[in-house]
Structures are given as C-alpha cells and as structure tokens.
Amino acid sequence: MLDQLTNLQQQLRFGKYLLAVSLLIVASAVFLWTNTPYDIDDALITYRYADNIATGIGFVYNPGEHILGTSTPLYTLILATLRLLGIPVPLASNVLNFLASIAIVAVTMVLVQQLSGSSITGMLAVSILLVQGSFLRYSMAGMETPLYTLLIVATFFAFINQHTWLSATLAALAALTRLDGLGIVGAVLLACWIQRRRLPLKEMLTVALILAPWVVFAFLYFGSPIPLAMLAKQQHLRASGGSKFWIWDWLFLRPLKAELYLPLFMLCGVVWLLCKRSNFSRWMAIMAWLIAYLVAYTAVAIDFYEWYLVPVYPVLAGFAALGLHGIWTLVSKHWPPVVQVLGSVVGLALVLNPYLWNAYESVRGYKQYLVCVEGTRVLAGAWLRDHTPTNTRVAAGAIGHIGYESKRYIIDTAGLVTPPRILYSSSPDYGVEALWDRASCGPLKQWGTGWPASPQSIAILRCSNVYGTFGNSLVLAEVRLTDWFLAKDGTWQQADHPYLETQWLLQGPRPDRDWTLYMHFMRLDGTLLAQGAHLLGLGADGSILPSSQWEANRRFYDYVPLPKEVRDAKDLEVRLGLWDPVSGEKCAVVAIHAKLDQYGLMIITLPDLKL
Numbered sequence: 148m149l150d151q152l153t154n155l156q157q158q159l160r161f162g163k164y165l166l167a168v169s170l171l172i173v174a175s176a177v178f179l180w181t182n183t184p185y186d187i188d189d190a191l192i193t194y195r196y197a198d199n200i201a202t203g204i205g206f207v208y209n210p211g212e213h214i215l216g217t218s219t220p221l222y223t224l225i226l227a228t229l230r231l232l233g234i235p236v237p238l239a240s241n242v243l244n245f246l247a248s249i250a251i252v253a254v255t256m257v258l259v260q261q262l263s264g265s266s267i268t269g270m271l272a273v274s275i276l277l278v279q280g281s282f283l284r285y286s287m288a289g290m291e292t293p294l295y296t297l298l299i300v301a302t303f304f305a306f307i308n309q310h311t312w313l314s315a316t317l318a319a320l321a322a323l324t325r326l327d328g329l330g331i332v333g334a335v336l337l338a339c340w341i342q343r344r345r346l347p348l349k350e351m352l353t354v355a356l357i358l359a360p361w362v363v364f365a366f367l368y369f370g371s372p373i374p375l376a377m378l379a380k381q382q383h384l385r386a387s388g389g390s391k392f393w394i395w396d397w398l399f400l401r402p403l404k405a406e407l408y409l410p411l412f413m414l415c416g417v418v419w420l421l422c423k424r425s426n427f428s429r430w431m432a433i434m435a436w437l438i439a440y441l442v443a444y445t446a447v448a449i450d451f452y453e454w455y456l457v458p459v460y461p462v463l464a465g466f467a468a469l470g471l472h473g474i475w476t477l478v479s480k481h482w483p484p485v486v487q488v489l490g491s492v493v494g495l496a497l498v499l500n501p502y503l504w505n506a507y508e509s510v511r512g513y514k515q516y517l518v519c520v521e522g523t524r525v526l527a528g529a530w531l532r533d534h535t536p537t538n539t540r541v542a543a544g545a546i547g548h549i550g551y552e553s554k555r556y557i558i559d560t561a562g563l564v565t566p567p568r569i570l571y572s573s574s575p576d577y578g579v580e581a582l583w584d585r586a587s588c589g590p591l592k593q594w595g596t597g598w599p600a601s602p603q604s605i606a607i608l609r610c611s612n613v614y615g616t617f618g619n620s621l622v623l624a625e626v627r628l629t630d631w632f633l634a635k636d637g638t639w640q641q642a643d644h645p646y647l648e649t650q651w652l653l654q655g656p657r658p659d660r661d662w663t664l665y666m667h668f669m670r671l672d673g674t675l676l677a678q679g680a681h682l683l684g685l686g687a688d689g690s691i692l693p694s695s696q697w698e699a700n701r702r703f704y705d706y707v708p709l710p711k712e713v714r715d716a717k718d719l720e721v722r723l724g725l726w727d728p729v730s731g732e733k734c735a736v737v738a739i740h741a742k743l744d745q746y747g748l749m750i751i752t753l754p755d756l757k758l
Contacts, residue, residue: 186289191547216564247293280509315350415470528552542575620655
C-alpha cells in the first residue's frame with residue numbers, strides 16, 4: 148500500500164513536471180508567433196546608440212551630440228557588446244527578447260509556486276500571463292522590456308529565497324536597464340530593513356557600486372543621468388491634456404469595462420495574502436514594488452506607452468492565480484475529486500476564454516500594424532540612405548527606423564533625442580511626415596502604409612525648397628495650413644483651430660527694421676474673403692519676436708489663425724508679402740493656391756512664385 152502511494156506521488160509529480168514543460172513549450176510557440184519582420188519604432192533608437200558605440204562614434208544618437216535619448220543604458224551596452232562580437236544589433240535584440248520572455252514565464256511559475264505553496268497556482272499564473280495582450284505584444288518587439296521584466300521577477304525570486312545580496316544586485320541591474328527600476332531597488336532595501344530591523348548595509352553598498360559608475364559617467368558625458376526621452380514624454384502628456392492616471396485605467400478599469408474580470412480575482416488574491424499572515428512577509432517586497440511602480444508613473448506624469456504596463460503583469464497574474472485558487476478551494480472542497488478536476492477545467496476555460504480571444508485579436512492587429520507602418524518607415528529610411536548626401540539633415544517625428552536605416556543626421560521633432568534648443572534652431576534638408584488622410588505637399592517620395600485602422604501614408608518632403616527671398620536675407624521656406632504649432636518650449640502642440648503657418652529663414656545679416664507680414668485670402672475669381680497684417684514673428688500664443696531680433700541661420704515660425712470665412716471656402720488663393728509701414732517699402736508678393744478639404748485643414752502646395 149505504501150509503495151502504491153509512493154508511485155502515485157511520483158506519477159503526480161512527473162505529471163506536474165510534464166505540464167510545466169508543456170507550458171514553456173506553448174509559451175515559446177506563442178512568442179515566436181508574436182514576432183514580425185519589424186520591431187517597434189522606439190527600439191531602433193536604442194539600436195542606433197548601440198551601433199554608434201560599437202563603431203567608435205560614441206554613446207550618441209547623432210555624432211557629436213552627447214544627448215541621452217535612450218532610456219535603457221544597460222540594454223544599449225549589451226547590444227553594443229554583442230555588435231562588437233559580430234552579431235547584428237536587431238538579431239541580438241530579438242534573441243534576447245525571446246530568451247528573456249521564456250525566462251519570465253519560467254521564473255514567474257516557480258516564484259508563484261514557492262509563495263503559494265502550490266505548483267498548480269504557479270502554472271495557473273503562467274496561463275493567465277500568456278493571455279495578456281499587452282504582455283504578448285512587447286515580448287518580441289525589440290524593446291528592453293522583456294529583459295527588464297525578467298530582472299524584476301528574478302529579483303523577487305532571489306529575495307524570497309533569502310539571497311538578499313543577489314536580489315540587490317539584480318535590482319540595481321534593473322535600474323540600469325530602465326530608470327524606473329529604482330522602484331525595485333527601494334522595495335528590496337525597504338523589505339530587508341523591515342525584516343532585519345537594521346539598515347541592509349551590504350545590499351546598499353552593492354547597489355551603490357553598480358549604479359555609481361553609470362551615474363558619474365552620465366553626468367560627465369551627458370550632463371545628467373535623466374534621459375531626454377522622459378522629459379519629452381512629460382511634455383507630450385501636458386500638450387495632449389491626457390490623464391496622468393492612465394496606468395490605473397489600463398490595468399484595472401478598462402479590463403472590467405471589456406468584461407475581463409481578472410482585476411477582481413487579483414483583489415481576491417491580495418485579500419487572501421492579508422489573511423495568510425505567515426506568507427505575507429514573503430510577498431512584502433513585491434507589494435511594495437507594485438505600489439511604488441503605480442504611484443511613480445502617476446506622479447511623474449509621462450505620456451502613455453503600452454510597454455510600461457508589461458512589468459506589472461507577472462505580479463498581477465500571480466495575485467489573480469492566488470485569488471482563483473483560493474475561491475475554487477472554498478467552493479469545491481466538498482466535491483468528489485473527479486468533479487473537482489472537471490469543474491476546474493471548465494471554470495478555467497470560462498475565465499480565460501475572453502482573454503484568449505482578446506489577446507489573439509490584439510496581437511494579430513498589432514503584427515499587421517508593425518508590418519504596414521514600421522515597414523513603410525524602413526522604406527523611407529532606406530530611400531534617404533540611397534538618395535541623399537551623407538551630410539543631409541532629416542526631420543522626423545518617428546525616428547527609429549528612419550534614423551537607423553538612413554544613417555543621416557536626425558532632427559527629432561518629438562524631442563526624444565533632440566532638445567528644444569536644437570529643435571528650435573534646426574534647418575532640415577528633408578522631412579518625413581505621416582500624412583493622415585490629407586493631400587501631400589508635393590512629396591519627393593510617398594508610401595501608403597496599408598494599415599486599415601487609419602488611412603495613413605508616409606512621405607518624404609524636401610524642406611530646403613526656397614519659395615521666396617525678401618530683401619537681402621529673409622527667406623520664406625515653407626507655408627502650410629495646419630492645426631499644429633511649435634510652442635516656445637520646442638514641442639509641437641495641437642490647437643482647436645487651423646493656422647496659416649509660414650516658416651522663415653534668416654540667411655544673412657539681421658534686418659534693420661521690423662517687417663510687417665500682410666496677407667490677402669481670395670477666391671479664385673478674385674473675390675476678397677479676408678485680409679490682415681501684423682509684425683512678422685507672431686507666435687501661436689500671441690507673442691511676437693520681431694524680425695529685427697532674429698538670429699542668422701535659424702528657422703522662425705509665424706502663425707495666423709485662419710479666419711472663419713476662409714475655412715468655409717474650398718479653393719482659394721493666399722497672397723503674402725512684407726512691407727515697412729514707416730517707409731512704405733514693399734518686398735516680393737507670393738501667390739499660393741490652397742485647396743481645403745471638408746475639415747478646413749490640408750498641407751498646401753506652392754506653384755511658381757509671382758514676384
């Protein structure tokens with residue numbers, strides 16, 4: 148009888164082991180399925196930094212500019228090292244993504260098993276994790292996210308096994324991978340302090356020794372260890388008027404609105420932990436980190452990017468598994484074993500089925516997006532590489548693939564690698580723009596993305612076309628109708644009404660007077676719709692920087708709110724000119740034909756000048 152019981156235990160243990168291995172095989176297949184030929188655009192920013200390091204250009208995006216535009220220094224250095232060993236950066240990143248994603252699943256399974264005392268709960272947590280769309284979308288997207296998430300769950304695993312030195316080491320490496328990793332450093336040190344009732348000096352010294360070299364280098368090389376990308380994303384959120392509570396919304400509220408009820412099971416798991424006080428001390432560091440992570444992203448108030456959600460999912464999957472397991476134990480404890488097994492299978496299918504289809508559809512759509520949109524950006528970057536001189540300056544808002552493929556100097560209009568002082572004074576030779584259901588302004592090259600969710604195309608525009616020279620030095624370089632304007636802080640912001648934007652270059656001596664810009668808005672039959680005049684240099688906020696104060700070799704922007712009677716027109720002609728009200732002197736007049744769409748907004752083209 149004892150031998151039979153032993154054999155049964157061995158068979159159950161082998162069955163659980165086989166099931167765990169099967170889950171890892173399934174996870175590997177899922178991660179391979181999520182892969183596409185193109186990575187997410189932001190990953191390519193890090194790729195370019197890594198390539199520049201490996202080729203001796205330096206830890207820079209544009210040669211000679213010591214600007215920290217990547218938010219993941221450790222991942223950048225790892226990719227640069229692999230590049231020195233002869234492994235192309237994109238290949239190295241995708242292999243790392245794949246291995247790290249599998250490791251996340253394995254460590255999460257063992258971590259939850261140890262914390263809950265149940266291998267079934269560990270496997271349940273992994274099953275929940277593998278149907279989370281956000282987690283899957285960024286498993287093979289080229290980002291540092293899988294490595295960063297792995298370091299976090301590995302930190303917890305080391306901590307609960309009382310390897311506090313190793314835990315502090317992994318936490319410090321997480322902070323080097325991404326700045327918000329400081330949260331897990333704080334959580335580990337706090338948990339060690341509470342457990343020992345004294346400062347964890349060894350762990351604190353370990354963290355300091357790992358982080359100090361980078362911090363010193365960053366201050367000396369970049370001027371600060373704070374990535375410019377973080378500051379730019381804070382500006383983006385302020386400009387868009389979005390809510391800083393987006394992380395709470397996406398993790399907890401949106402799933403419930405979509406009838407995905409795992410947040411409720413997560414809450415049950417937390418309650419179960421609080422009731423099991425003997426186990427709660429082992430979860431303490433994890434709870435502290437989760438709270439710190441959510442609060443930090445709320446307080447810092449940066450723009451929403453979905454990959455910021457990913458590190459939370461292994462923890463939330465663990466809580467949800469605990470909640471589900473606890474509920475099922477209470478409900479089925481008096482049922483016969485066969486009924487318990489069948490009921491658990493049916494119950495799990497009912498819980499996970501909505502998530503399974505949601506994850507499938509979201510990943511499928513995301514893969515199509517990457518192929519269509521990122522593939523188009525690759526084409527744009529390759530065209531610039533093959534058709535422009537090496538000293539060409541390119542302005543773009545999505546700079547990842549375009550910058551990596553083109554190998555050209557990039558002016559980042561989103562501000563992730565180009566600070567306002569450079570952006571404001573930049574004079575690009577070419578621009579790469581996303582044209583959303585608008586006619587293009589005479590692009591040199593244009594590609595349709597094929598993305599069905601929005602009729603977008605990517606176009607390369609020649610920014611150096613000079614449309615008119617006024618006097619000896621003022622050049623009218625661009626004219627367009629737009630609802631976007633360049634703010635004083637160097638960020639692009641959207642208004643609720645259209646502007647007539649004129650872009651001017653000062654290519655010579657500073658004007659000896661303050662020129663006035665006048666304009667006539669006319670129908671094609673010559674009927675005058677509206678007219679106006681103001682000192683040249685009018686900002687969207689109403690401030691004026693007169694032309695007599697302009698600096699040479701800089702691009703200046705003038706914004707005129709489009710009169711309502713003009714917005715109602717379909718075709719019109721805009722005549723622009725400069726004059727001096729004091730002397731009565733006038734400069735050349737430029738005639739521009741504009742065709743407005745139903746929204747009253749469209750990038751306009753300029754025909755031959757009528758001077």
